[in-house]
Amino acid sequence: MAETSTIEWTDATWNPVTGCTKISAGCDHCYAERFSERFRGVPGHPFETGFDLTLRPARLQQPLLWRQPKMIFVNSMSDLFHKEVPVSFIDSVFDTMERADWHTFQVLTKRSSLMRAYLRRRYGSGRGPAHIWCGVSVEDGTKLSRVRHLREAPAGIRFLSIEPLIGPVGPVDLLGIDWVIVGGESGPRARPMAPEWVRDVRDQCRAAGVAFFFKQWGGHRPKAGDAFWMAESGQSFQRLPWIEPR
DSSP, X not given: OBSSOSOTTOSEEEOXXXXXXXXXXXXXXXXXXXXXXXXXXXXXXXXXXXXXXXXXXXXXXXHHHOOSOOEEEETTTBOTTOTTSOHHHHHHHHHHHHHOTTSEEEEEESOHHHHHHHHHHHHTTSOOOTTEEEEEEOOSGGGTHHHHHHHTSOOSEEEEEEOSOOSOOXXXXXXXXXXXXXXXXXSTTOOOOOHHHHHHHHHXXXXXXXXXXXXXXXXXXXXXXXXXXXXXXXXXXOOSSSSOOO
């Protein structure tokens, strides 16, 4: 676990799983893969096996040892709902999150149908704990099925990470969605993000009364232009208490 994080919408990260495989265009320039592969073959390094999917059971209890409340991004270096992660291991992750209820956990996936199925098995027709936020990544309008799967999942809090935004999203059904993050791609091969794509999502959030957070413009200098976007958004980022637990 990292006690601090440079990700603006969280405080810390917790990685009981690392490594992943690509499933859509949003994965093409994955920052986690780029970081991990730098250390492939380095003896004794946590990423000695690069970005290969790796379960890390020794980390399962870490949040229970962190007594100060934090907002924790779960698996910033992987996807908890990767098809090769055993359900029993996902159960252990959720067991820890439920026990460590003084924290807020943010679980983000591109495997939205698998997350929906898991949450239905775990929480039935009710809603999961409000301190466990579940979200999906959407990179353009071709991946809106992920939003539908999230809306159909009994998550305590639901959020969208529209990042990297690499194409127009179009109309989004935001019913039941609590929070939307938008950001451009960063890194040496970053794809450009058009201003109108961001404005469209922002305006839909305004109309639906959904919290909107603009993370970054992206590119080689990912923070360039952020002051403009934060001013134009008309909404500042607040971690709490703008989401009311159900």
